Amino acid sequence: MVAPKPFLDYIDSNVPKFIDRLAEAVAIPSISGDASRREDVKKMAQWLEAQLNKVGVKTAAIPLGKQHIEGQVLDLPPAIVGRIGEDPKKKTILIYGHFDVQPADKSDGWNTEPFKMQFDKEKGIMYGRGTTDDKGPIMGWLNVLEAHHALGVELPVNLRFCFEGMEESGSEGLDDFIVSEAKKGAQGWFGGVDCVCISDNYWLNTRTPALTYGLRGLVYFNLAVSGPGADLHSGAFGGAVYEPMTALIALLGQLVTQDGRILIPGVYDGINAASDEELEIYKNLDYSVDDLEAAAGGKIAVSDDKSTVLMARMRNPSLSIHGIEGAFSGAGAKTVIPAKVGGKFSIRLVPPQRADDIRVKVEKYLKEEFAKLKTKCKLDVEYLHGGIPWVADHKHWNYEAAKIATEVR
Amino acid sequence: MVAPKPFLDYIDSNVPKFIDRLAEAVAIPSISGDASRREDVKKMAQWLEAQLNKVGVKTAAIPLGKQHIEGQVLDLPPAIVGRIGEDPKKKTILIYGHFDVQPADKSDGWNTEPFKMQFDKEKGIMYGRGTTDDKGPIMGWLNVLEAHHALGVELPVNLRFCFEGMEESGSEGLDDFIVSEAKKGAQGWFGGVDCVCISDNYWLNTRTPALTYGLRGLVYFNLAVSGPGADLHSGAFGGAVYEPMTALIALLGQLVTQDGRILIPGVYDGINAASDEELEIYKNLDYSVDDLEAAAGGKIAVSDDKSTVLMARMRNPSLSIHGIEGAFSGAGAKTVIPAKVGGKFSIRLVPPQRADDIRVKVEKYLKEEFAKLKTKCKLDVEYLHGGIPWVADHKHWNYEAAKIATEVR
Ligand SMILES: [Zn+2]
Ligand SMILES: [Zn+2]
Ligand SMILES: [Zn+2]
Ligand SMILES: [Zn+2]
Numbered sequence: 001m002v003a004p005k006p007f008l009d010y011i012d013s014n015v016p017k018f019i020d021r022l023a024e025a026v027a028i029p030s031i032s033g034d035a036s037r038r039e040d041v042k043k044m045a046q047w048l049e050a051q052l053n054k055v056g057v058k059t060a061a062i063p064l065g066k067q068h069i070e071g072q073v074l075d076l077p078p079a080i081v082g083r084i085g086e087d088p089k090k091k092t093i094l095i096y097g098h099f100d101v102q103p104a105d106k107s108d109g110w111n112t113e114p115f116k117m118q119f120d121k122e123k124g125i126m127y128g129r130g131t132t133d134d135k136g137p138i139m140g141w142l143n144v145l146e147a148h149h150a151l152g153v154e155l156p157v158n159l160r161f162c163f164e165g166m167e168e169s170g171s172e173g174l175d176d177f178i179v180s181e182a183k184k185g186a187q188g189w190f191g192g193v194d195c196v197c198i199s200d201n202y203w204l205n206t207r208t209p210a211l212t213y214g215l216r217g218l219v220y221f222n223l224a225v226s227g228p229g230a231d232l233h234s235g236a237f238g239g240a241v242y243e244p245m246t247a248l249i250a251l252l253g254q255l256v257t258q259d260g261r262i263l264i265p266g267v268y269d270g271i272n273a274a275s276d277e278e279l280e281i282y283k284n285l286d287y288s289v290d291d292l293e294a295a296a297g298g299k300i301a302v303s304d305d306k307s308t309v310l311m312a313r314m315r316n317p318s319l320s321i322h323g324i325e326g327a328f329s330g331a332g333a334k335t336v337i338p339a340k341v342g343g344k345f346s347i348r349l350v351p352p353q354r355a356d357d358i359r360v361k362v363e364k365y366l367k368e369e370f371a372k373l374k375t376k377c378k379l380d381v382e383y384l385h386g387g388i389p390w391v392a393d394h395k396h397w398n399y400e401a402a403k404i405a406t407e408v409r
Numbered sequence: 410m411v412a413p414k415p416f417l418d419y420i421d422s423n424v425p426k427f428i429d430r431l432a433e434a435v436a437i438p439s440i441s442g443d444a445s446r447r448e449d450v451k452k453m454a455q456w457l458e459a460q461l462n463k464v465g466v467k468t469a470a471i472p473l474g475k476q477h478i479e480g481q482v483l484d485l486p487p488a489i490v491g492r493i494g495e496d497p498k499k500k501t502i503l504i505y506g507h508f509d510v511q512p513a514d515k516s517d518g519w520n521t522e523p524f525k526m527q528f529d530k531e532k533g534i535m536y537g538r539g540t541t542d543d544k545g546p547i548m549g550w551l552n553v554l555e556a557h558h559a560l561g562v563e564l565p566v567n568l569r570f571c572f573e574g575m576e577e578s579g580s581e582g583l584d585d586f587i588v589s590e591a592k593k594g595a596q597g598w599f600g601g602v603d604c605v606c607i608s609d610n611y612w613l614n615t616r617t618p619a620l621t622y623g624l625r626g627l628v629y630f631n632l633a634v635s636g637p638g639a640d641l642h643s644g645a646f647g648g649a650v651y652e653p654m655t656a657l658i659a660l661l662g663q664l665v666t667q668d669g670r671i672l673i674p675g676v677y678d679g680i681n682a683a684s685d686e687e688l689e690i691y692k693n694l695d696y697s698v699d700d701l702e703a704a705a706g707g708k709i710a711v712s713d714d715k716s717t718v719l720m721a722r723m724r725n726p727s728l729s730i731h732g733i734e735g736a737f738s739g740a741g742a743k744t745v746i747p748a749k750v751g752g753k754f755s756i757r758l759v760p761p762q763r764a765d766d767i768r769v770k771v772e773k774y775l776k777e778e779f780a781k782l783k784t785k786c787k788l789d790v791e792y793l794h795g796g797i798p799w800v801a802d803h804k805h806w807n808y809e810a811a812k813i814a815t816e817v818r
Binding site: 202215216218220222226227228229230232234235236237238239240241242243245246247249250252253256258259260292295296297298299300301302309312313316317318319320321322323324325327328329330331332333334335336337338339344346348373374375376377384385 | 611624625627629631635636637638639641643644645646647648649650651652654655656658659661662665667668669701704705706707708709710711718721722725726727728729730731732733734736737738739740741742743744745746747748753755757782783784785786793794
């Protein structure tokens with residue numbers, strides 16, 4: 001179904017106004033991870049609520065409790081929820097987005113002021129923090145709502161909104177709210193919702209939009225290895241003692257091969273090989289190994305085969321070593337034997353992997369490998385957090401509708 | 410030769426005064442590594458020079474040039490040189506010490522104010538930054554000089570002094586001064602020196618003083634492994650790219666066994682096994698594996714055999730892995746694939762190992778091992794700095810004199 005002509009005309013003739021509105025949103029530095037910007041995140045929430053009200057959406061600002069950050073106790077920014085349309089004959093769609101952003105500063109390498117949006121008309125590109133993640137997509141919904149409101153045209157679906165201001169900082173507070181709201185059933189803000197549209201996703205590359213129908217899960221570990229009572233000087237102790245770093249490095253070296261095969265026994269249990277139908281999808285995606293390497297900024301793809309790379313990225317588990325806490329991490333040279341070091345790594349999970357099962361396998365394997373080292377240092381395998389993998393049916397009517405909606409005619 | 414009785418009586422009767430003088434020195438927070446304390450290091454230099462002058466030592470404050478630190482350009486603290494005694498029939502001894510200290514703060518775990526010296530009379534222990542390293546030993550020389558001066562007793566040797574204020578920060582500026590002064594021969598501050606006494610050394614343990622007659626050298630490396638153009642998110646790239654951390658961890662794992670055997674081919678070339686005479690020394694030293702583990706704060710000695718541990722500590726090369734630059738090193742969990750990481754490690758050297766030779770062997774080995782990994786990441790082996798190992802003849806008259814001087818009668 002193509003959008004009606006008056007709607008398209010309204011959008012086309014209001015482009016400058018829509019761009020100005022996005023610039024207005026970008027100008028509010030709503031950085032959720034920076035305590036000193038918390039008031040800006042709240043300001044952004046108020047701004048968004050007012051915009052929604054103007055186009056006929058009934059809203060509420062939901063307090064999400066307190067946050068302990070940088071030694072202070074701060075209010076979490078409220079979630080902004082909204083609803084428009086109450087027709088039981090229509091589908092009800094819940095829209096998710098976030099109005100907070102990551103930090104940005106010219107000194108990080110920006111060519112323009114990150115919170116002063118620049119529009120390059122020739123290239124059709126807007127520069128500014130949040131233009132794409134995730135203020136731009138939210139503005140897209142405001143534009144749609146405004147067009148219907150101004151033209152007096154009825155929306156084809158009932159819409160519900162859930163916009164948060166902590167996405168870039170772990171969505172603190174949102175889970176609890178969603179769970180308690182869902183329990184209210186028809187009485188809650190999410191009552192009657194038929195499906196969800198998450199307006200905060202990647203494109204496949206710089207050419208082709210994508211519909212995300214799965215997300216890998218996560219288990220994150222800290223391998224804490226300890227030995228001496230305090231950091232030692234390598235001149236005085238080097239050679240005479242078992243060193244935690246030597247043990248940790250050996251252990252981290254037992255996790256994954258250079259080309260990404262995870263060495264933990266049983267970690268691949270239950271994962272099906274891709275069906276011919278699934279393989280066909282990868283083959284036909286507008287994607288190349290060059291795209292991946294351009295995005296990564298280096299010639300480092302694990303394979304020259306497009307499907308292999310796509311599956312490695314999207315449907316296989318993977319293991320990454322992130323760093324070491326407690327060791328020397330500065331520039332220059334320091335001759336320290338660190339007393340206690342923590343090796344951080346995580347595994348991306350895919351269905352049917354479960355965090356609890358993988359956790360048991362990881363702990364068993366690492367304790368066994370550590371015992372083989374015959375060091376006098378001690379190991380503690382700490383599980384830091386996890387998230388379940390998720391995959392949806394991309395033939396669901398919601399995806400079919402989205403496919404049509406994103407087609408260029 | 411026992412010291413003459415009037416000298417010993419003077420020392421005994423002036424203990425409270427000597428302790429007060431040390432407290433006065435400790436009270437000046439002459440932290441060389443902290444730019445904001447530079448004036449205190451200079452103040453400490455002036456204080457010391459005045460003390461030396463009072464007891465008849467001719468001195469000079471030697472400017473050592475500028476230092477670039479924390480974005481500022483600062484004067485280096487001067488070296489204080491001195492001389493007393495010009496008798497050509499006597500030996501001439503050069504005394505070295507340093508009047509700067511490491512940082513210290515109650516929040517580091519001190520039980521007392523680090524720059525307000527406390528004297529526990531019952532235990533005979535003084536608490537304060539610099540009481541042992543290295544203001545205390547310098548005060549020892551002042552006490553000796555004062556006793557001779559007050560009693561009108563001639564010193565048995567000519568003394569020369571070289572006290573610096575940058576020892577805890579790499580002795581910046583001192584090398585150049587010593588080299589240029591040595592070139593002046595008899596005209597220089599170090600002209601006619603027969604031997605050197607370094608008043609800044611370890612005891613063997615908490616019971617027994619020691620005479621240091623050797624010091625291991627050092628080669629320090631950074632293994633820089635790079636791949637992506639910027640840090641990547643493991644959710645989006647994990648599995649699809651070769652990761653620099655995976656390669657670095659594998660490489661660091663090829664350096665040394667858990668019990669300290671260095672795996673670099675040729676690294677032990679030319680190192681002699683200990684002679685029976687040398688083995689006898691280790692056997693008779695007042696030292697135990699418990700001493701080592703008490704000092705290290707953990708049951709982590711590489712052996713239960715005292716001589717093995719002593720040799721590992723004093724006469725064998727060793728390899729320590731210090732940490733990783735560029736990876737995640739904070740608390741908590743961050744799902745980053747670091748783009749460029751630097752693995753820091755160093756090798757302690759013993760004669761006849763030479764830094765230049767070891768450096769060649771390390772680079773050859775690591776490049777070969779890296780090639781075996783078949784990663785698409787890149788390796789750069791950076792040599793950061795080195796120091797030559799040193800061993801002296803412990804039967805030299807200087808050591809024989811020191812043995813007698815440190816005997817308890
Ligand atoms: Zn986002
Ligand atoms: Zn984001
Ligand atoms: Zn010292
Ligand atoms: Zn020191």
